[in-house]
Amino acid sequence: MTGRMSAANRASDPDMSLAPQTARNQPPLAEADRRLLAAIQDGLPLVARPFAEIGARIGLAEAEVITRLEHLKQAGIIRRFGVVVRHHEVGYGANAMVVWDVPDEQVRELGRCLAEFDFITLCYRRPRHLPQWRYNLYCMIHGKSREDVHAHLEWMVNHCGLQSLPHEVLFSRRRFKQRGAAYFIEPPVAGEAREG
């Protein structure tokens, strides 16, 4: 552990009273959109007309599949659509989850600062779990080596002014499982709910 005990001694953690981000006024997804997202969770088939094939599985026309995906993208529900790369397999062998103990009033500003770096793939605020866990800001750094990750980290710390904030670096040691989220475990969508 590094840094001083700046924010750890709070009796109660105001984070815990926050509703998760997603609870905010989001209309429920249309049933057809849910089925569509479930049907593509293992990826688009590698065939000439992939959207037609997906549509055939769930009873939608090819054009409707495409229109719905475009809308989901515009609405930000699909954050990106395309080739999903496994970093480890393409030369980025080191990844670390870096966690920070940030005063609550600064979390958003610092989170946005960290999120701008191109070697960061995730940047989230999460609740503390006192006394076991004091950290409330998480980011994932990918690098070609541990040295690479440490260099990125030092750059970020200086750029965002994080020198005085307690943090820890949790390198991954072994990957036991990695795949896209399985959204629907119960409705077996045309027998496609297998592991990726």
Place this chain on the structure above:
Amino acid sequence: MQTNVAVLNNLERRLLNDYQHNFPLSPTPYADIARELGVSEAEVLDVLARLRQQGAVSRVGAVVRPNTVGVSTLAAMAVPPESLERVAALVSACAEVNHNYEREHRLNLWFVANAPDAPRLQAVLDDIAARSGYEVLSFPLLEDYHIDLGFDLKF
């Protein structure tokens, strides 16, 4: 499996790097990509299938905003080294778990679980705690600061 990046050819590199977010939402996306890259549709399909089989490509598909469909959380456990294999296998075997890593910390097992709703998610975590004999700490997402533009591979 580790792809030997040094031997990736130009087509492989472009498919890995250039279509992380500009994938055509058209009836014939692979033919469109082939036209942009000056190769045949069959080559694009072959290379993507091979990269997927090698593990470099997880899938061609959607990265969905967290907690849009169902709910998810990041969970952590402190597991003694001699029990780690057993507990990790137990966690990975849950259909609701999609990522599961050993990390260098006292809290050494970190996983992401998804479920259709909060009670179901809690039941998954409770079940893992009961069957493993170790406490499960849950850290659900409160705010997301990252705009996912893919990852520039800098070959």
